Amino acid sequence: MWKQISAILVLVVMTLGAGCLGGLSPPAAVPPTIVPVEGASLDHLPVYTFPFEDGEETIRIGIDPAVYAGAKEADRRLHLYRDLSEEEWIPIYYQAFANDSHQEPFYANLIAAFREIRDREGLDDDRYLELVTAFVQSIPYRTDDSITEPKFPIETYGDGEGDCDDKSLLLAGLLAREGYRVALFYFGDEAHMAVGVGSAGCHYRNTPLAYIETTNASYVGIPPPVLSNGTVLASDPLVIPVGDGPRYYAACDQVMTIERALSVSRARVEALAPELGMRAGELEAEKEYIESLGARMAALSRSGEVREYNRLVPEYNRKARDYNDAVRSYNTLLEESRTTVDLYNHLVTHAHDRPGSYLRARAYLRE
Template sequence: MERQDLISIGAAIAIVFFLAIVVKPALTGGPDDGAGTLPALSPWQTRTAPPPPPLSEKAEMIERAYRWTGIDGGVRTWTFAVQKDLFVFYRDMPRIPYASAWGRYALSDADRPYLEALVEAVAPDRFNTPDTDYYRVMDVIFFVQQLPYACDSSTASYREGVFPPAYRGGADYPKYPVETLVDGKGDCEDTSILAAAMLDLMGYDVVLLRYSDHMALGIEMAKFSPFYADYPPKYYDYEGKRYYYVETTNYIEIIRHIDSGSGNATVIPERWGRPWSIGDTADVGLTSVQKEKPEIIPLRYVVRPRYHTIYPVPTLSLEVGE
């Protein structure tokens, strides 16, 4: 082999070595300085969830009977029946740690058939008036508002009477819609997620409104004209749209004071079924709702890159001699 050939081979090896040791770390961040290293993903990002169980007529079912008042004042009933293995599938799912991504709970795929049946039962197209769409929206809101309130930190919030595997004491445990419907109760984020899922199925643009100690729903309305609008409606502008506040927790308790004749007053809480109307916050006794600007959480969003960094590459200069 000629001396010139040996020099050429040696130069090629040197170039490869230089690219591997110098140029690649400069682009991606070398092991010495850690530059360009992506942060470790959280467990819910790295865990590969098993597929949901297929629908089957032979599967064991869980049933819960519902009875509520419709927006027209009529008492209505419906029985929710779901496959037990699907409920367990959602119950065992790890919770999403970032509230800004909680819209995913309202968009879960496997429970679509059950939510479609729920929307049909709660908000059928039964009003032959120009305001049918508004009545149907209020039917959904009123149904969700009548679900009993139960805190995440209480075992009474769960059908099994024990904390779910993914529950972490002191942290929120947002429920998938199927979980809320099987439990028959939930707190503010649970009812907001359920209402968001139902209204999204009906074609409405909704967002979650997250306050420091509360969560509610926002619904986009091109024209605000609800029948109960004897109040200044609360709304928030976001991405060129206007979203009106919707309370999804227990509807208003009307208190009667009865004078017994002895100078003492008896307080009797009654549920007359007056709904929290769209945009109405007058009776919401939370300072956060009255004064804070909430974080607006869309159900669908595009993840923006956070860790893209380009590092300068040293000028490559090699001299090959004879």
């Protein structure tokens, strides 16, 4: 859940100057800005190790203590000099956090670390976007009760934690500077924020953008059916542009295959569960009957009642044969259920590895 937005409507009385130009009108809004605190220092810097594809990556950069301290001490309120609508002033507010010029060296250093991984691993634009996304998603989700407004991205990095708007601002700021078309999704009714990125397919609602959830590990282009607090995103978001570069996400066809495999595998497991339960009950009852019949036959054998014993032998053999066939059938279904559960769990827990998940999803759907 995001933190509140502070907006103040400032009433300004202007007087005309004596010069030929007259008075100057104030801007419509003055957003939050960072004023570096010279002489500031940092006690520690976080080191981020996070899963990506079939391995792990580590990010470690330095940040300017003066800028970090300035972000911490910034006035986070938006000062309005005109009565703007929410659709007008909310973008101004959030764009100020993402685009404060004092953060550009921070962005450059962090991007340099990502590019080193990109070049080493030979990542294309889709996998590179997923790398940056996996990093931001790995930052622990936590709300700082001492701050009632959003954080600047340099704060989120330096603090090693953030909530939905903090992490979304960081991701959007990074992707914008790497040339992606990117925006913030502002869900006012649900008090949530996510990121949208230009995409070929998997568009979110009435936008040309793919949804990215930043609060946890998830696939680009697959919005959550429900948030961790039980909230369902029912409203259309306010789209706040952050970057208008030419890069876009082109792996939506693979993401849709993963999403379909998730849906099909879950439905199959849910369908198998009652069937397995029913068969297990039948097998238990049949086993008890066979054991009872076997005990009766053993008693007949001990008492020398050979004729009655021989009469029951065909029934016992038939029951045992049917039981063994039923066990084999049950075990086949049980193995299918376990395999399907394993696939579903793998896809859910490996959102950081879209290429690998796609191969598994495709193989499952072709079976």
